[in-house]
Amino acid sequence: xxxxxxxxxxxxxxxxxxxxxxxxxxxxxxxxxxxxxxxxxxxxxxxxxxxxxxxxxxxxxxxxxxxxxxxxxxxxxxxxxxxxxxxxxxxxxxxxxxxxxxxxxxxxxxxxxxxxxxxxxxxxxxxxxxxxxxxxxxxxxxxxxxxxxxxxxxxxxxxxxxxxxxxxxxxxxxxxxxxxxxxxxxxxxxxxxxxxxxxxxxxxxxxxxxxxxxxxxxxxxxxxxxxxxxxxxxxxxxxxxxxxxxxxxxxxxxxxxxxxxxxxxx
Amino acid sequence: xxxxxxxxxxxxxxxxxxxxxxxxxxxxxxxxxxxxxxxxxxxxxxxxxxxxxxxxxxxxxxxxxxxxxxxxxxxxxxxxxxxxxxxxxxxxxxxxxxxxxxxxxxxxxxxxxxxxxxxxxxxxxxxxxxxxxxxxxxxxxxxxxxxxxxxxxxxxxxxxxxxxxxxxxxxxxxxxxxxxxxxxxxxxxxxxxxxxxxxxxxxxxxxxxxxxxxxxxxxxxxxxxxxxxxxxxxxxxxxxxxxxxxxxxxxxxxxxxxxxxxxxxxxxxxxxxxxxxxxxxxxxxxxxxxxxxxxxx
Numbered sequence: 001x002x003x004x005x006x007x008x009x010x011x012x013x014x015x016x017x018x019x020x021x022x023x024x025x026x027x028x029x030x031x032x033x034x035x036x037x038x039x040x041x042x043x044x045x046x047x048x049x050x051x052x053x054x055x056x057x058x059x060x061x062x063x064x065x066x067x068x069x070x071x072x073x074x075x076x077x078x079x080x081x082x083x084x085x086x087x088x089x090x091x092x093x094x095x096x097x098x099x100x101x102x103x104x105x106x107x108x109x110x111x112x113x114x115x116x117x118x119x120x121x122x123x124x125x126x127x128x129x130x131x132x133x134x135x136x137x138x139x140x141x142x143x144x145x146x147x148x149x150x151x152x153x154x155x156x157x158x159x160x161x162x163x164x165x166x167x168x169x170x171x172x173x174x175x176x177x178x179x180x181x182x183x184x185x186x187x188x189x190x191x192x193x194x195x196x197x198x199x200x201x202x203x204x205x206x207x208x209x210x211x212x213x214x215x216x217x218x219x220x221x222x223x224x225x226x227x228x229x230x231x232x233x234x235x236x237x238x239x240x241x242x243x244x245x246x247x248x249x250x251x252x253x254x255x256x257x258x259x260x261x262x263x264x265x266x
Numbered sequence: 267x268x269x270x271x272x273x274x275x276x277x278x279x280x281x282x283x284x285x286x287x288x289x290x291x292x293x294x295x296x297x298x299x300x301x302x303x304x305x306x307x308x309x310x311x312x313x314x315x316x317x318x319x320x321x322x323x324x325x326x327x328x329x330x331x332x333x334x335x336x337x338x339x340x341x342x343x344x345x346x347x348x349x350x351x352x353x354x355x356x357x358x359x360x361x362x363x364x365x366x367x368x369x370x371x372x373x374x375x376x377x378x379x380x381x382x383x384x385x386x387x388x389x390x391x392x393x394x395x396x397x398x399x400x401x402x403x404x405x406x407x408x409x410x411x412x413x414x415x416x417x418x419x420x421x422x423x424x425x426x427x428x429x430x431x432x433x434x435x436x437x438x439x440x441x442x443x444x445x446x447x448x449x450x451x452x453x454x455x456x457x458x459x460x461x462x463x464x465x466x467x468x469x470x471x472x473x474x475x476x477x478x479x480x481x482x483x484x485x486x487x488x489x490x491x492x493x494x495x496x497x498x499x500x501x502x503x504x505x506x507x508x509x510x511x512x513x514x515x516x517x518x519x520x521x522x523x524x525x526x527x528x529x530x531x532x533x534x535x536x537x538x539x540x541x542x543x544x545x546x547x548x549x550x551x552x553x554x555x556x557x558x559x560x561x562x563x
């Protein structure tokens with residue numbers, strides 16, 4: 001049983017260890033056989049080489065900025081809508097919610113082309129707007145938070161109304177604080193989605209000023225020189241994956257609930 | 267609900283709903299409708315769009331590249347889905363045991379799920395490198411001359427399937443674990459009293475009660491993998507036979523839209539993919555009562 005556990009850890013961690021180890025090797029050393037897991041000597045030359053090829057600070061900032069702003073925006077938009085759907089009574093509510101559900105069934109590939117055309121006509125190509133705004137409105141966040149808001153008891157709310165509170169106070173002081181697990185789940189899910197996104201940024205953010213890490217990394221490896229510069233490509237992979245792995249280590253619980261509720265990508 | 271009536275209440279509804287609803291209409295609903303419209307146009311982004319009726323769909327029927335892409339997509343699914351479906355189940359049964367240190371194993375298992383497809387694709391591209399990669403080195407040690415992996419379409423497909431199973435198996439296991447933990451302990455207690463061994467418990471309690479989760483997993487896998495893109499876009503070696511020939515439906519859509527500027531044709535292709543996914547999901551829903559077991563409350 002413990003052999004199985006050990007084997008599983010090796011299979012899951014070895015490729016990451018190999019990435020790290022390769023990134024710490026020099027140019028000649030990386031193409032040497034037999035390959036060695038523990039580089040000797042350790043060198044950071046691939047990282048300095050990487051910094052010469054792509055503007056690492058800028059790209060890292062772009063990824064972080066898009067993921068943080070996009071996540072906050074997504075939570076605000078989704079939480080407000082979820083409140084209207086879960087905690088307010090109004091005519092047409094179910095019909096409008098049905099519209100949200102229908103949009104969730106459309107695969108993302110159907111959306112890519114018309115969203116690209118729309119963003120292009122708005123003049124947003126190669127801007128943060130293109131990266132941040134369209135993903136804000138995925139119905140998934142509203143759907144997730146609505147489920148959680150529906151489960152809260154009505155008592156607090158009624159008491160608050162008697163005390164003369166308005167809807168915003170109830171939303172801000174009662175519903176949001178009571179829904180922290182669902183908000184954390186959505187935050188992690190949407191941060192992960194934005195940080196890891198590739199297909200959409202690939203077509204709307206190709207200039208260096210707005211390029212995010214996954215696109216920069218993919219572009220780097222596609223250059224003919226990169227065929228032999230695997231230490232540099234792996235250094236890029238380390239920089240791209242490290243933040244998300246660190247957050248995962250500290251917020252594992254929310255990652256797991258986010259991954260489970262994420263279900264279908266689109 | 268107590269509180270406000272009439273216009274006062276509607277003001278609040280609009281306040282909360284407007285940001286989301288307006289955004290949804292502009293950035294999701296409008297694009298869906300315009301994509302449907304585009305499927306019947308010929309448009310290169312430069313000259314005005316031209317209505318061509320069903321011409322895009324007719325062209326699709328005779329497009330060798332499209333059929334080849336559909337073929338590779340199905341080929342991938344046939345290899346990948348059963349593998350990850352079964353391995354994910356075994357992994358879930360394994361991880362669900364209460365053993366010391368299992369938390370660490372679980373953490374390790376979900377690492378690839380959290381990493382991006384770009385990172386995972388590139389790590390494995392390096393591992394599958396025919397001359398300097400770990401896989402062929404391992405094969406050489408046991409006396410096998412490894413193939414050229416990401417240079418040839420067939421071996422590239424296998425390399426991508428292995429990569430995808432490695433990335434997704436933790437996610438699938440996680441879905442199964444959710445299902446396993448919802449099975450009531452009383453069933454197992456009753457079975458133990460009746461003297462059922464571990465195997466019979468698995469066969470007659472765990473598996474039947476897990477079929478709703480299996481059904482969800484099967485639907486999720488098929489919906490996601492008809493849309494496979496990142497691995498196929500990134501992994502084949504530049505200018506190799508695999509790079510030229512190995513296409514799936516989404517890479518074909520992307521190429522038509524962004525390399526050839528054929529927005530109408532690419533949109534038509536994306537709708538065909540949607541219809542395919544829809545039909546497959548519908549068929550699965552119809553077939554579910556043949557094998558999915560729902561507990562009667």
